[in-house]
Amino acid sequence: MSPIMVQKAEDHVALAAGAKNVPFTYTDPLSEVPTLSVVETSADGSTPIIDMEALLGPQRSEIIQQIGLACEKNGFFAVKNHGIPEMKINNMLDTAKQFFHLPVEERLKFRSADPNSVIRLVTGFEDKTRNIFVSRQSLKFHCHPVEDYQNHWPSNPPSFREKVGEYCASVRKVEVAILEAISESLGLERDYIDKTLKGHYVSINYYPACPESELDATFGVRTHTDPTLITILMQDDVPGLQVINDDKWIDVNPIPNAVVVHVGDMLQALSNCRYKSLLHQAIVNCEKERVSIASYCYPSDDAMIGPAKKLTDNDHPAIYKDFTYREFHESMWRVKCSTAKRLDLFKVESE
Ligand code: OGA
Ligand code: NI
Numbered sequence: 001m002s003p004i005m006v007q008k009a010e011d012h013v014a015l016a017a018g019a020k021n022v023p024f025t026y027t028d029p030l031s032e033v034p035t036l037s038v039v040e041t042s043a044d045g046s047t048p049i050i051d052m053e054a055l056l057g058p059q060r061s062e063i064i065q066q067i068g069l070a071c072e073k074n075g076f077f078a079v080k081n082h083g084i085p086e087m088k089i090n091n092m093l094d095t096a097k098q099f100f101h102l103p104v105e106e107r108l109k110f111r112s113a114d115p116n117s118v119i120r121l122v123t124g125f126e127d128k129t130r131n132i133f134v135s136r137q138s139l140k141f142h143c144h145p146v147e148d149y150q151n152h153w154p155s156n157p158p159s160f161r162e163k164v165g166e167y168c169a170s171v172r173k174v175e176v177a178i179l180e181a182i183s184e185s186l187g188l189e190r191d192y193i194d195k196t197l198k199g200h201y202v203s204i205n206y207y208p209a210c211p212e213s214e215l216d217a218t219f220g221v222r223t224h225t226d227p228t229l230i231t232i233l234m235q236d237d238v239p240g241l242q243v244i245n246d247d248k249w250i251d252v253n254p255i256p257n258a259v260v261v262h263v264g265d266m267l268q269a270l271s272n273c274r275y276k277s278l279l280h281q282a283i284v285n286c287e288k289e290r291v292s293i294a295s296y297c298y299p300s301d302d303a304m305i306g307p308a309k310k311l312t313d314n315d316h317p318a319i320y321k322d323f324t325y326r327e328f329h330e331s332m333w334r335v336k337c338s339t340a341k342r343l344d345l346f347k348v349e350s351e
Contacts, residue, residue, distance in 0.1 A: 046250045048074055049258065052174070053081035055181055067178070068185030071271075074245055075278035076262035078255050079178065079232075084170040086257055091159070092167035093236050096291045098157040100137060100206040106156060110139060115333055118142050118152045124208075126215060127222075133213035135284055136221045137206045143168040144199040168202060171232055171259075171295045175200060178230060178261055179297065186271055188308055193229060193270065196325075198300030207240060207282060207290040220282030220290070224339040227332055228264030228296045235260070238290035244279040252280075265343050266299055266328070269320045272307035279340060301326040320346045 040049045048070040055063045070077035099107070110121040119141035126133050142149045146165040154160045176194055183192040207220045220240055235241060235254040242249045243262070252260060262278040282292070299305060306322030323346050331345055 042078065042253070042255055044251075044253070046245070047252055047255070047260075048077040049255070050077050050079050050261075051081050052079050052083065052177065055177065064181050064185045067181050071182060071185065071263055071267075071275040074243075075276055076243055076252070076260060076280075078252075078258040078260050079174065080255070080258045082174045082259055084167070084174065084259070088163075088166050088170055089234060089257070091163040092234070092293055093291055095157060095160055095163040096204045096206065096293065097289070099139065099154060099160060099204070100289075100291075102156060107137075107139075110154065118149060124211065126213070128215075131216040132222070133211065133215045133218045134220075134222055135207060135211035135213075135218055136282065137208070138203045139206075140201065140203045142199055143202050144172055164202075167293070168200070168295070171234075172200060174232060174259065175230070175295065175297045178232075182230070182267070182275075186274065186308065186311060188310055192308065193267075196270075196299040196303035196305065197229065197297060198303070199298060201296045201298060203294040203296065205282070205290075205292045205294060207284055207292075209284075209289045210286045211284055218284050220284045223279055223281040225277040225279055225342075226262070226264040226294075226296060227266070227328070227339070227342065228298050229266045229270070230297050231262050231264055232295040232297070233260040233262070234293045234295075236291045238285050238288045240282045240285055240290050241292070242281050242283060264296070265339075266305050266325065269305050269323075269343055269346065270308055272311045272316060273319050274311065277340070277343070299325040301329070318348055321348055 040051075041047055042049060048066065050063060050067055050070065054060075067077065107121055110119055111123070112120040114120070119139070122138045122140060124133065124135045124137055141153060143164070146168050150161045150165055153164060179193045179197065180190045183190055183194065205221070211218050233241065237254050237256070239251060239253045241252040241260070243252055262280065263275045265277045267275050268277040301324065303325050304322050305325055305328065307318045307320055312318045320343065328342075328346065332342055335342075335345060
């Protein structure tokens with residue numbers, strides 16, 4: 001197992017971890033989880049499954065309806081037949097593991113305290129105020145278009161740039177297709193959301209098996225929403241992702257060859273709260289390391305992210321002001337508040 005890195009949130013210093021192992025797990029009876037009737041779901045009934053191939057065929061309008069329903073009721077869904085070749089997925093996951101198995105010094109070359117840097121490594125950290133250890137290590141980088149950023153990526157393992165580049169280019173196509181469908185599901189023009197889109201940013205997340213800490217609890221990553229339009233998450237075969245649906249935590253277990261798509265803060269604003277940003281977290285696994293690849297689809301700095309005019313009227317007044325993504329992004333780093341409250345700063349009544 002690779003050494004666990006601990007980072008103090010305030011100064012980003014990597015330290016060696018303590019010894020006691022206190023994994024945090026949360027179990028909720030799945031029987032209490034509501035299911036959707038018209039949408040195919042995972043075996044445990046909790047995850048709506050969207051067939052992307054059918055989206056491109058004569059059933060398109062039905063699939064768009066399913067996507068709209070899943071965004072509104074669940075805030076997430078799995079996508080099968082997405083067109084990313086299995087080999088590219090496996091190569092991406094293998095490369096991710098190889099990177100996180102490199103010696104610490106090699107990985108730490110990418111550490112940066114600047115949230116705007118084109119690539120940065122974020123280590124696990126101790127949150128002493130809450131007495132918890134957050135064990136996720138992640139390598140975060142821009143990747144669209146791939147050619148503009150590839151030279152900043154690790155050259156060790158040697159296959160990194162090629163394999164990660166291939167995955168990023170493929171996932172981009174899924175992003176565009178899903179955003180078009182989401183636009184249509186809201187009754188907007190097909191390219192309404194796509195027009196606001198700029199890049200995508202990838203976070204390779206690595207969760208060491210059984211991270212050790214002397215603190216009260218250990219999380220993979222704490223409960224949060226993503227500051228994105230949508231996030232596309234690809235998990236390896238180790239469970240860990242949990243989401244809140246109807247005020248309950250549910251496990252979103254990996255479905256082979258499917259990716260998970262979930263609603264982010266920007267889609268919540270743009271849809272005038274019809275689609276709500278999903279609260280989610282990752283728990284740690286005591287037996288196995290876990291890797292997930294999060295693709296964050298985010299708007300360009302100048303894109304206006306107010307509620308779409310077509311979605312507001314006297315009966316549905318705009319909940320948020322018009323704001324640019326730049327304004328949101330700046331406030332995100334300036335104002336310390338829980339991620340679920342970030343959008344409140346842009347509410348109409350706070351003017
Ligand atoms: C994220 C995230 C969850 C996971 O990267 O934003 O929420 O299961 N990841 O890794
Ligand atoms: Ni997230």
